[in-house]
Amino acid sequence: MMMNLSCPLPQLDFDTINLGHGSGGTLTSQLLDAGVFNLFENDLLNKKHDGAIFTLNGKVAMSTDTYVVSPIFFEGGNIGDLAINGTVNDLAMCGAAAKYLTLGFVLEEGLKMTEFWEILLSIKTACQAAGVQIITGDTKVVEKGKGDKIFINTTGIGQVHAKADIDISNIKAGDQIILSGPLARHGITIVSHRQGLQFETTMSSDTRPLNDIILKLLDEFGHQIHFLRDPTRGGLATVLNEIAVQAQLGITIAEKNLPVEEEVQGACEMLGFDPLYVANEGLFIAVVDAAIAQQVLQQIKQWEFGSMASLIGEVTAEHPRQVIMKSKIGGRRVVNMLAGEQLPRIC
């Protein structure tokens, strides 16, 4: 899973993280100068102050997530790019273009510098891909056995698109629900990796930034996009239930329209998971005015990762606060929220 390092690890007189790297003293400086300030350098970060100062005007969105995924390296990504893409995407779901991110590390004593460096490089690459800057951060170190290699918090801020009005209260009966791609790839990749499973082709996480496609949709459809959400933890079923409960409306989805790749479906069956409850990463649902549903679907299908996009269901005045699925063989069943824990530490 280790990629070829595009940028070699700097010469340091330590090869693992120790408690001194969290002291705020010379070891912290050494680590940050080599690993963070040089790598991510920009005018705001270069100040090395307690915070970053910049100018904002108008409506902004702010979002935070702490990433604790295990394993930290997996097919298709690692905890570093996941932490960037995840927060970029949470902002995109607010109709905002992520601009600045803060970066907080909790490192476990003993973490290999080669692993930390690889994660830092992935963070840099993901920031470039998403067009965001790291502007301030924090590094803590905990004793061996009091953490798990690395946890990363990213908190982001970005300008809300001028035409965006993403709000649960905008959802109305008749709205159509579009899913941007196939279900369950991220979760099944992680669990397969944990269990050491091999599949015929290599399954990989769908972690990726969604800001470009979301901004394009907002450019074109503006207020007619009523709500956006990425179905990460808890999966599609949980997110749809949250929407139904908060909007006090019903949701109906059609099983036959739920895109699942064959290999992922096979793995789900083998492992006993329902793809509706498995975490996704680079995937979103859009709840849109019926008048534009087909156009939105076509627009997403033209996106690099959107070939399997699908109109999966609609919002109804009937059965408020409930999600109902029409099965492939014609039955109807209630789809509940995820109860308990299906896959811990998936993101």
Next chain:
Amino acid sequence: MMMNLSCPLPQLDFDTINLGHGSGGTLTSQLLDAGVFNLFENDLLNKKHDGAIFTLNGKVAMSTDTYVVSPIFFEGGNIGDLAINGTVNDLAMCGAAAKYLTLGFVLEEGLKMTEFWEILLSIKTACQAAGVQIITGDTKVVEKGKGDKIFINTTGIGQVHAKADIDISNIKAGDQIILSGPLARHGITIVSHRQGLQFETTMSSDTRPLNDIILKLLDEFGHQIHFLRDPTRGGLATVLNEIAVQAQLGITIAEKNLPVEEEVQGACEMLGFDPLYVANEGLFIAVVDAAIAQQVLQQIKQWEFGSMASLIGEVTAEHPRQVIMKSKIGGRRVVNMLAGEQLPRIC
């Protein structure tokens, strides 16, 4: 150390945190509805979206910190109020009034709900005291032995004071350095607690918000306050060295002007710590134009926690990048940055 809970723990059908609370499903909802959304409720948080949307105009500051202090409860505070005050203070050091905070938890499986609840109540009280709102957050749960009870990330944003121009490049030779209160209380409280030491009076952490006093100073002295910094990890010595290096100027301090409470001094001697290197919390240094130094000092002395404020030294053109201390008996010595780790997990 447990305070009387001003607000009783809600009825829940669990008394410890389990992995399901991090799943994103029903258990997460139950925990957050009871523990976070009701407690911190405000218009932005109530949306329960992936992020919060608000309007800010002009110059803002943004800061992040992850708190991993151990023990999580200590004399004078706990990890909850520390996490609020710490980020509020980092923004104050940028000349900004903290307005909104994000809140990210990493909980270890098995954390007692009574402990989590007490921390949440302290967060609420600290937010009220500092005049800030929690607007969005994230909760993750890791397996027992993969974390340490609770880690908290807070990331804050706030408007920079109209008269503020806090920048390392504004520091010039002749500037005076004022310390707002006595050194080393927070660090010595934590280490005494860890080692089970008892002192004649109860020493307690100086965790507190600094925004009110800082904003008052900025109202009055504006651009003549050149730089602000809270000497947390690494202590005063480390912060002064960072300033000297970044400003490319020298700093001279007088040992006799460094305020240390008798009891803290005694504990430092007993434990073998130098108060210059011990972490502080509710303390700041101001680097100010010599013309206003006495007025700033008097203003801080009138503050509730400022009676021991002291003019500790000055910025010099001589010995650039070095901090020199004049000792009580007339000698001069170089004060270096903290090397290695003095006190792990102090904040």
